[in-house]
Amino acid sequence: MIKEFEYCFQNALECMGKDCPAPCRTILDNIADGVFTVNKQKKILWFNRAAERITSFTKENVLGRHCYDIFKTELCQVENCPLTKTMASGESIIDFEVNIATRKGHEIPVSISTAPIEDKDGKIVGAVETFRDLSEIRAYKMEVNGLYSFKNIISKDAKMMKIFNHLKDIAISDSTVLIYGESGTGKELIARAIHDLSKREDKSYVTVNCGAIPDTLMESELFGYRKGAFTDARQHKPGRFAMAEGGTIFLDEIGDLSYELQVKLLRVLQDGEYYPLGSNEPLKADVRVITATNKDLFQRVQEGHFRDDLYYRINVIQINVPGLRERKEDIPLLVEHFIEKFNKKMQKNIKQLSNRAHEILFNYNFPGNIRELENTIEHGFILCKKNTIDVEHLPSYLLDKNKPKVKTSLSKTSISELEMMEKESILDALRRCQWNRQKAADELGLSRTTLWRKLKKLELIS
Numbered sequence: 001m002i003k004e005f006e007y008c009f010q011n012a013l014e015c016m017g018k019d020c021p022a023p024c025r026t027i028l029d030n031i032a033d034g035v036f037t038v039n040k041q042k043k044i045l046w047f048n049r050a051a052e053r054i055t056s057f058t059k060e061n062v063l064g065r066h067c068y069d070i071f072k073t074e075l076c077q078v079e080n081c082p083l084t085k086t087m088a089s090g091e092s093i094i095d096f097e098v099n100i101a102t103r104k105g106h107e108i109p110v111s112i113s114t115a116p117i118e119d120k121d122g123k124i125v126g127a128v129e130t131f132r133d134l135s136e137i138r139a140y141k142m143e144v145n146g147l148y149s150f151k152n153i154i155s156k157d158a159k160m161m162k163i164f165n166h167l168k169d170i171a172i173s174d175s176t177v178l179i180y181g182e183s184g185t186g187k188e189l190i191a192r193a194i195h196d197l198s199k200r201e202d203k204s205y206v207t208v209n210c211g212a213i214p215d216t217l218m219e220s221e222l223f224g225y226r227k228g229a230f231t232d233a234r235q236h237k238p239g240r241f242a243m244a245e246g247g248t249i250f251l252d253e254i255g256d257l258s259y260e261l262q263v264k265l266l267r268v269l270q271d272g273e274y275y276p277l278g279s280n281e282p283l284k285a286d287v288r289v290i291t292a293t294n295k296d297l298f299q300r301v302q303e304g305h306f307r308d309d310l311y312y313r314i315n316v317i318q319i320n321v322p323g324l325r326e327r328k329e330d331i332p333l334l335v336e337h338f339i340e341k342f343n344k345k346m347q348k349n350i351k352q353l354s355n356r357a358h359e360i361l362f363n364y365n366f367p368g369n370i371r372e373l374e375n376t377i378e379h380g381f382i383l384c385k386k387n388t389i390d391v392e393h394l395p396s397y398l399l400d401k402n403k404p405k406v407k408t409s410l411s412k413t414s415i416s417e418l419e420m421m422e423k424e425s426i427l428d429a430l431r432r433c434q435w436n437r438q439k440a441a442d443e444l445g446l447s448r449t450t451l452w453r454k455l456k457k458l459e460l461i462s
Contacts, residue, residue: 032132034110037117038083039126042067054110054133056103067129072101086114086127095387096349097134109134151193153186154337157327163190163319171197176269176314178254179292181321184371187292188252190319195248200288203247206240211253218261225277241274241285248288254314255295255306266310289314324366324373331361334370338377346381353380354390360398423458426451 028035034051036044044067047059057070067083068076075081075098082093092115099107110131117126150164170177171194179187188207195205213221224239240249251257257265268274269289273282291314300306324330335358339350353361357380366372376398380389391399426440433439441451455461 034131037128038067073098082114083127086116087124090116153189154333155330157330159322167193168197170317174288175316177290177317178315179319182294182323182369184369185321186370187321191250191290200247204244205248206244207250208240209252211256215258220277223274223276226279241287244287246286251291254291255293255297262307262310269313324369338374342381351387354388356391357389364398
């Protein structure tokens with residue numbers, strides 16, 4: 001937009017201190033984006049009607065005042081201020097997202113662009129900024145994300161949705177849970193969700209990685225020890241079960257627990273008590289036990305590496321988490337989530353992956369699952385200097401054409417394939433509801449307006 005109206009500002013100081021001459025004033029006052037100009041001291045000299053509408057400030061409120069006293073963003077009065085950078089470098093900034101304050105004190109998200117203003121001698125004498133209100137877009141985005149997220153778990157896969165639907169019922173019970181899934185699939189997120197939805201949510205949630213602690217230390221780590229239990233035991237130390245009293249303990253990689261410790265864990269589950277190392281008196285344990293593994297425990301039972309009585313004790317409720325290669329439709333959702341995460345962490349303004357980069361991710365096997373995808377996006381953030389992560393920003397091993405790829409129904413044009421899936425889902429809902437849009441919207445978990453927008457986008461209505 002700035003480029004389109006560059007003539008209005010370049011070499012036109014009168015546009016900064018006075019009303020723009022026709023037709024500039026008419027044009028600028030009738031566009032949807034907010035526009036204002038500042039001088040070198042960052043005092044506002046022009047403020048169009050859209051800027052008044054978006055911020056609730058009038059021209060009279062802002063003209064002659066410093067912009068940082070009006071908008072109050074986290075970038076104001078610091079060297080990262082887009083206007084300051086533009087006036088210092090002479091370079092424009094395009095589509096930078098930030099929150100600004102309205103006259104009523106509300107924060108709203110906007111996308112801003114800036115350009116320098118020069119006098120007739122080419123000297124920078126100020127800058128122009130345009131800003132677009134992103135509130136409606138963000139609200140729509142939150143609505144969509146809300147449909148596909150549950151307690152920090154993001155998915156639209158049918159298997160995951162089934163897990164979501166049962167988690168509340170699982171959480172209400174106090175039964176032991178066994179979560180199966182490959183490394184990196186998010187088993188710990190599901191365990192945490194069960195705790196947060198349970199009656200124990202206000203109590204401790206303690207995690208133990210059974211594969212990361214040596215067998216010689218695991219017993220004291222789980223059950224604690226008494227003073228004098230061994231040479232360096234100079235005082236009592238509570239174990240993880242004591243720390244989780246009244247709450248939940250999550251035993252990750254339970255398949256790596258030694259056979260001897262399996263016996264002691266079985267005693268806790270059967271009798272609700274345990275012995276700290278060096279003690280002859282048992283302690284009671286009021287603890288919900290959730291376990292997880294990436295191993296086939298039944299096979300380990302058959303091989304004699306895992307006790308069958310413990311297996312059946314922890315396997316009261318079983319949850320199977322699919323790998324990322326089994327839920328490829330979740331990749332766009334997860335990519336968007338990680339982009340938002342790393343933008344905040346690295347203070348960048350990356351918006352998306354290119355279509356080609358998306359295609360490469362869809363065709364990749366992801367043996368490391370969601371954790372590997374997160375690492376891939378972080379790698380892209382480190383190398384990307386623009387607002388779109390492209391093929392050259394991905395890890396080199398993803399680009400190895402000799403690497404075997406998993407066949408997928410989304411192998412070619414991933415974006416169009418996803419749109420077709422969404423289209424079919426909406427059509428199915430409309431057919432079930434006899435083409436009643438309100439009922440279909442309710443079934444899909446959408447507002448009627450959002451459903452209408454989707455119907456327009458997918459060309460289901462004219």
